[in-house]
């Protein structure tokens with residue numbers, strides 16, 4: 088419908104044009120749209136599905152029910168086919184045994200063309216993305232999101248949570264009502280910012296962090312439009328929000344913040360070494376900040392949402408946490424005195440299983456590659472010609488929702504990732520182990536480097552809320568997914584959910 092169409096394009100505005108001017112602009116636009124859709128399948132190419140809408144192709148159908156529609160196309164056309172989506176031709180590779188072929192052909196199937204375009208539009212990172220040495224050094228620096236550095240991040244995160252919770256939240260002795268996504272979003276933004284970028288000096292602290300957070304969420308609300316072809320200038324105030332956030336993360340402003348994490352220190356050194364332009368440095372910090380919270384927030388929302396809807400999961404989790412606290416001699420009653428190591432967090436198999444089950448159900452992180460040159464994809468099921476300029480997509484939710492790998496895949500089962508009291512890591516189909524059955528963080532060279540931080544952070548927050556608070560869901564109606572962020576991580580809920588909390592007495 089026209090409404091769907093306008094929402095899938097974004098609510099943008101145009102400068103008023105005179106009538107003849109407008110008519111010519113519309114005619115040219117329609118011509119351009121039709122030309123983009125004018126493609127005929129060449130011999131050897133995968134089946135081509137263009138839909139009936141010029142330019143948009145099957146975008147609306149896919150957005151309405153991505154899994155249902157892709158499974159329908161898979162039944163009709165097999166494991167490889169090309170669809171027209173918002174002016175782009177995307178070839179889906181749905182057979183997991185062919186994933187390694189996509190990952191290993193770096194030269195023909197490039198990941199950086201796609202991510203460079205996104206970084207330029209969404210975060211205003213311009214020249215520096217083309218500098219291979221810089222990109223390489225930034226990648227090497229991701230080691231500071233693992234190992235010993237991760238232990239330090241965990242310690243600092245606990246400390247920050249203590250400072251954030253003690254003055255206020257832990258004193259909430261009467262029921263307080265809040266919207267769940269907004270509530271956890273705000274906590275995650277603040278604790279992540281403090282842990283990664285450090286503490287804003289007292290005085291202006293509250294104002295600065297809440298202003299940055301508000302701007303960040305307003306920007307993030309429009310993120311799905313940033314991966315479309317709509318120029319950023321047509322997205323209302325997104326450009327000015329982007330400028331404002333980048334400005335607050337420039338070296339000069341970051342220098343006022345104390346306690347940078349190792350990853351930020353190292354990134355800053357590398358950025359200074361290669362770049363002269365301070366705004367470009369701010370843009371890199373913005374991209375990293377976005378990556379560090381954008382997916383953790385909806386993941387935390389869903390974990391809490393399912394826990395509150397599934398008393399059996401809550402009970403199992405409470406037992407597991409009680410056991411750990413007892414065995415480490417920690418008492419719940421003595422204020423916020425928790426001390427946890429990464430090994431202890433790691434031993435909580437039920438907690439991890441709950442989080443992984445949320446990822447399985449709601450991570451739509453896709454692996455996207457750009458076809459750099461015409462290329463023949465030699466697979467076991469035949470050879471396919473891929474066309475220069477098209478995109479290739481691997482779509483993990485197809486495995487996550489395969490009933491032969493995960494029984495009753497639509498159900499939330501808190502213990503799905505537990506077997507004989509231990510973590511279950513291998514899943515099979517038809518008797519064969521499936522290496523690519525669970526891919527919430529992408530694959531290969533572009534796999535998320537922050538995945539350990541994300542899991543530690545969600546574990547810590549769930550543990551704290553379950554230990555120190557009484558929690559109840561108020562809106563009991565089931566909540567569906569909003570597929571606006573189809574390719575980019577954990578999906579948001581269709582609507583926020585009312586819940587209430589109070590500190591345990």
Ligand code: HEM
Pocket residue numbers: 202232375378379380382383386450452453454455527528529532533534535536537538540541576577
């Ligand atoms: C549940 C939470 C998270 C999910 C589902 C997630 C998912 C992903 C995915 C799928 C990618 C790859 C995108 C691509 O193929 O281009 C990615 C990239 C990235 N993620 Fe995460 N992520 C999460 C949390 C985090 C956190 C907490 C951090 C940082 C502390 C982080 C830092 C990054 C960075 C820096 C990249 C870009 C890597 C590059 O330069 O290639 N992520 N994430």
